[in-house]
Amino acid sequence: MKNLKWWLTGLVTAIVATGAIVGVMIFLLFSSVLNGGKDCDSSDNPSLEVSTGVSGSYTDKNSAEYKNGKAIFEFLTKEMGFSGAGAAGAIGNAIGESGLKLHNPNPGGGVNGLFQWSGWSNTINGSRITSEGSIKAGDESTLTLENELKLVKYELTHGYSKVKHLVGKATDVQTATKNWFLYYEGMVGNEDQFGNLRETGAQWAYKEFGGSAITANDNILNNSIETTDASQRAQNDADYAQCGNGNDIEVSGEWCWPFASVPKEGPKLVGEQNYGKSDSRTNGYHDGVDFGDALYSGDVRAIHSGKIVKIMKPNDSGLGFYLIWEITDDGYGIAYQEFASDMSDISVKEGDIVNAGDKLGVSRKGDIGINDTHLHLGITKEKNLQKALSKVFVDDGTWLDPVQVIKKGMDNSADK
Template sequence: MKKAITVWFWVKILVPILLVLIGLLFFFLVVINLLAGGGSDDSQVCYPSNNDTSAGAGIGGDWKDSHSKTHKAMQAAADKFKNELHMSGDNIAAALAIGLRESQFNPKAENPSGQVKGIWQWGAGGVNGNRYKDTQDNVDSQVNLAIKELKSSHAATLTHMYNADLTHSLEAWDVHFEGVAASDPQRKSTQTLATAQKVKQVFKLDFSGSLTDLTGGDANTAQGGATLNPNNCPPATGTSSRLPIKGQYNITGGYPNYQGAGGSPHYGVDFQTVGAKESGDASNVYAVADGKVYAKASDATGGNNVIIKNNDGNYTYYGHAPSQESIVVNKGDTVHKGQHISHQGQTGLATGVHVHFGVNKKKPAFAPQSDGLVSGGDYLSKVPRKAVPEKGQTVPAGPFSTDQDKDKK
């Protein structure tokens, strides 16, 4: 009899109570997870490489509704960009579309790791450095921060937006403000372009701009501007913000001529670390962007040299290494921005220890007047303005320091 009562007690009373408690626990776990995840906050998502959408699909939300807070915030940003920077409609549409992609244009958006935040997900400390600083979590303060950076530390963004269409405006903002390579899948290029086209239509951004061509080469490319949680995603591919040397240095030869306008054909930029010999850390040469070693060779002009095909599609050349062994990477190796790849030297046609740096946007060809060659002073955003008197030219100058944030005029 006692055993029957015990079984009845478990079946009729304890089991239902346990089932109710388990159900309540599950419910609370779901609620807590939603609260911690911030609802639909896009900044918490790690975008995989296949997350791009088909042509024509854009980013959703209430931003098309003229009565919504998001629409009003975007309109305020558009007006400021137009009035204060004289950006074109395409430039502005790109900036607004990327703001939608990064945060749904939410000034309170924050990466769960706490390392990026705001509309355009600035670095807020940690591995990204603190670009956000004391900026307030509101639209006006953050648009002001963007304008301040576009006028100073990230002026390369406007340089590349100069006369740019919508596609190239998106690329300029992503590469030089957000800090990702043009080929990086986190750009969600198809979806963002579709969004930008709609933004242009909704906000009536069909007008030309009057941006000054800011090409001077001293503006930093973005550091830590991506929304991705660095704990969940692989690092973004490299950009062209780094220099091939570190420390105190001089530019001893320029583009397109060795000693400026009256010199012999050169079509590269010579970087010479102060006091560098042919070995030791002072002579180290560093990759300026992520990429893969395309060739490692030697010839009578460039001496021992290495060519890297960067992830942005450009080819970069580092010449005059002391020996093949002093080039510490090999053909096919994957390299990262800032990685030690070679040493400064004076093999080939060279009169002193240095590295000859060249850039070709079309093919691995670096002889004078090769199709696709561009000035390293234009390509490298941290070359001081004193050495880049005008677009397409770099002249001998210095000394400079790779630690300086901007020109000391």
């Protein structure tokens, strides 16, 4: 259900034709519309992905943006011990997020800064921007290059230390860029939002700042202060809190998670994987949840007993992916979609009766945790598939929060 990227393609053409000033106005208007009136968590990284080539003020050596990019590169390679590839990957993401601008707020998402940290004008997506202490929410005078680099260092040596090693030791620019996107930007399960600007920007930085001549400095990387700061980890989790509906409906029968590796208490979902408010989708709404293959892959299981009524292929009714549609005896429609690369990944056929836990197919993990075939799971009380699909971007109660529905079903079964 990720048709927004096709919408953006048309928007890009309009922006280029009418000039950069109009483009900025459109983007700001677009952001405010998507975020208006919603109160559920979503990605804290709304991207400025409006180009597919190396362009913009950051390529001008006299611009503030160019100087910011160079400062990030030198900070990561010299102070943090990053390889040239790793530093370039981080810069590519900053280009995609903010255009390398220190102050580039998104009022709806409450984010700001080089990497669009949450907590600037509101805490709807958490409060990462104030976690180090130097930057004060809403105080532009504290949003300096020095303070933003302090924040990057604080996060890389605290709750995001995984990123420091994974990206810092990278020898491939593409891998570094995607891993920063996944684990620093928190976009696991939303790989389709990666776009082109991050990677082209990273390749530009790699060449511009001589990245090929710089290897990771293990002494600096390994000696950097690291901690499993409990309060920081708790804040990281809070930044991606779930919300949505599903508690006000009756559920019956046996339920289970779509992957055996999901613990009883539920999956770890971050940012735009969650149901509800979405900064990237049409009308700011996500009709289900995404199980990113970086955490969840392998056999996809039926979450409830029912009948496989329809299996849709790419281009059926305008879809761009495979979809399994299950109808249950107690009135649910369940959509398992986007996990299959082709029909060989699907183990059932139309007309099959399945029980909770039965294998429906397999989701294959990508080589570096990047794969367009993550599982999107949707649950609705609308049994007519076409009617349900017509409401995928409409927050009117047609689609329910799958996490809440499954949890309630599992709790009810345990009580019996």
